[in-house]
Amino acid sequence: MFNLSEEQEARARRLHEECLIVDATELIHVATTTRWFEQARRGGVDVAWITTGGNSGISETIRAVANVMRFIETHSDEAVQVRTTADMRQAKKDGKLGIMLVTQDAACLDGDYAYLTVLHHLGYRVMGLTYSESNMLGDGCGERTRETRGLSYFGVDVVHEMNRLGILIDLAHCGDATTMDAINESTQPCLFTHANVRAIADTSRNKTDEQIKAMAATGGVMGITGLPRMVDNDLRAASIHGLLDHIDYVVDLVGIDHVGFGGDNTDSIERVALGEMLPGHGTASTTSMAKAPPTSGAGWAYWRVKQPDMLGTIEERDTIPYAKGLENLSMLPNLTRGLVARGYDDDSISRILGENWMRVFDQRRNQ
Helix, strand or coil, X not given: CCCCCHHHHHHHHHHHHHCCCEEEEEEHHHHCCHHHHHHHHHCCCCEEEEECCCCCCHHHHHHHHHHHHXXXXXXXXXXXXCCCHHHHHHHHHCCCEEEEEEECCCHHHCCCCCHHHHHHHHCCCEXXXXXXXXXXXXXXXXXXXXXXXXXXXXXHHHHHHHHHHCCEEECCCECHHHHHXXXXXXXXXXXXXXXXXXXXXXXXXXXXXXXXXXXXXXXXXXXXXXXXXXXXXXXXXXXXXXXXXXXXXXXXXXXHHHEEEXXXXXXXHHHXXXXXXXXXXXXXXXXXXXXXCCCXXXXXXXXXXHCHHHHCCHHHHHHCCCCECCCCHHHCHXXXXXXHHCCCCHHHHHHHHHHHHHHHHHCCCCC
C-alpha cells in the first residue's frame, strides 16, 4: 500500500501512538456496538465525536443521549464523556476513548433555539445546522434549491445563539447557500466535520474552493472522510490514496491548520455479511427501498434514491461502504503511514490527526 522504509514505518507507529487522534464523525448506531468500539481502540482513536440524535424532535434526541450515556456507564473502564480539550487529553492519558456528543442536524430544536441551552448542558459542543434535506434553518446539500436557499431568520438566530453558547457550527451537510450564509453570520469558527473537496470529487456533499477558503477564514477545520463517492467520482476506485489527495489539496489551498479526519464509518458491509439488522437500516428493507423511493424525507436512504450521484445508490452503500485501505477504524494507522509517505513532518501529522480540532475547540467562546 505504501512503500515505506523501516525507519519510516517506525516513525509512523510512534506518531500514531503519541499523537492525540480525533475522529470528528461517527454514528450512534455504529459507535455503541462492541465491534466498532474494539475497531476504534485498535485503530488508536482517542476521541470520537458521536452523532447523537438531531434529525428528529428534542425528545428523541434526549433519548439518544440517554443511550450513549448508558453505553459509557457500562464501559466506564474504557470510555468517558468529554466536553473540553482538557477532557480529551485526560481521556488519552487514562487510556480511555473520549466520546463527545454532536449532531448532524438541528431539526431537533423543534423551532425553539432555547433548547440549545439544554443541549449544551448535556454536553453538545458541535451541531450541524441541516442534514441533506431542508429544515427550518435552511437547505441541505441534497435539495434542489441548495444553491439558492440559504439561512432562514430562524437559522440566523440559531447561529448567533450557538456562537453565544460556544457550540461550534458544523456545515458538512449544508447546501451551498446555507453554508456561505452561516459562515458570514458566525463570529466563531465553522466546521466541515466530514466533507471533501468538490474540485476532486464532484458531488454536492463536498465543498467548493470558495467554501473551503471561507471556512478557513473563520479559523475552522475540515474533516476529510473516506465515503467513496466523496473521495472519487468513480466510487469503486476510492482508496486511501485518494483520501490523501483531498488532504493535500486542502493543505495547499488554505494551509495545514484547517484539515483533520472525520470517519463517518457506516459499518454496513460487515453487518450485511453477518445478517444483522440496524434500526431502520436492515438488509431486509434495503432491497425494497431500492425499488421504490421511501415516503419520508428523512434518513440516509432517501438521498441515495433521490440523489444517487451524491453518495451512490443504496446497494453501493452496502457493497462499497468505504475507501479501500481504510475500510474500518482498525485500519486508521494507514492514514498516518500515508501522511509519512507524502512527506508531512511530525508537527503537521499531529495537527491533521487531532491537534487542529483541539485548536478550534480552544478558540471557542464559553469553554
